[in-house]
Amino acid sequence: MLSERIDNMDIASFVVGMLGLIVSSLGFAFALWQIRKTRSAAESAERAATEAREAVLHVTSVSDLSQITVQMELIRELHRNDEWTRAIDRYISLRRLLTEARSRLPEEAHGILNVAIIRLQEMEKNVNNALDKGNPISSAALNNELVDIQQSLDEIRVWLENRMSGVSDAGGQQL
Numbered sequence: 001m002l003s004e005r006i007d008n009m010d011i012a013s014f015v016v017g018m019l020g021l022i023v024s025s026l027g028f029a030f031a032l033w034q035i036r037k038t039r040s041a042a043e044s045a046e047r048a049a050t051e052a053r054e055a056v057l058h059v060t061s062v063s064d065l066s067q068i069t070v071q072m073e074l075i076r077e078l079h080r081n082d083e084w085t086r087a088i089d090r091y092i093s094l095r096r097l098l099t100e101a102r103s104r105l106p107e108e109a110h111g112i113l114n115v116a117i118i119r120l121q122e123m124e125k126n127v128n129n130a131l132d133k134g135n136p137i138s139s140a141a142l143n144n145e146l147v148d149i150q151q152s153l154d155e156i157r158v159w160l161e162n163r164m165s166g167v168s169d170a171g172g173q174q175l
Contacts, residue, residue, distance in 0.1 A: 057104055058164045064101035065157045071097060072146050079139035079146075084127055091124040109156045116149045 071094045078087040095117050102113040123142055130137045 055164065058160050061101060061105050062157055062160055062164075064097065064104065065153055065160075068094065068097050068101065068153060069150065072150050076143045076146055079142050082137075082139065084131055084137060088124055088127055091120050091127075095120050105156065105160075109159070112152045112156055116152060119145060119149055 071090060075087055075090045075094065078084075078090060098113050098117050098120070102110055102117075105113065123145060127137060127142070129135075
């Protein structure tokens with residue numbers, strides 16, 4: 001009778017041990033599933049944060065380009081009114097705005113902005129030289145140069161707006 005009782009206890013111990021193993025395995029599988037689910041949620045949150053940061057940068061960049069447009073219109077007006085000293089001051093602030101915009105814009109736009117900055121430096125240098133030598137300054141030629149620069153900047157603005165609205169670059173639209 002004692003040996004029968006020991007056999008029953010061994011069987012009960014074995015069954016309890018097996019049930020414990022099964023429950024532990026299920027618990028481990030559940031923990032792995034929760035880890036995978038948590039990692040997926042963290043990755044989704046990171047993607048959303050990156051997209052939000054990019055959207056803010058795009059909006060800021062479009063705002064920068066709008067501010068640059070206003071400055072260029074003011075400079076064209078100063079040219080028309082032969083207010084060369086004020087125009088030179090505006091060239092400096094416009095170059096600063098372009099440099100700040102370049103730091104926020106995607107690398108694809110840097111080349112266009114670099115060219116615009118160089119062209120403005122040349123314009124300023126030419127106006128300074130003409131003023132120093134007492135030579136006439138062609139406001140029409142300078143304004144045409146500004147219009148060319150503005151068209152390049154408008155291409156960047158449209159490109160950014162298309163990126164913000166999700167328009168694909170698959171159509172070949174590049175800067």
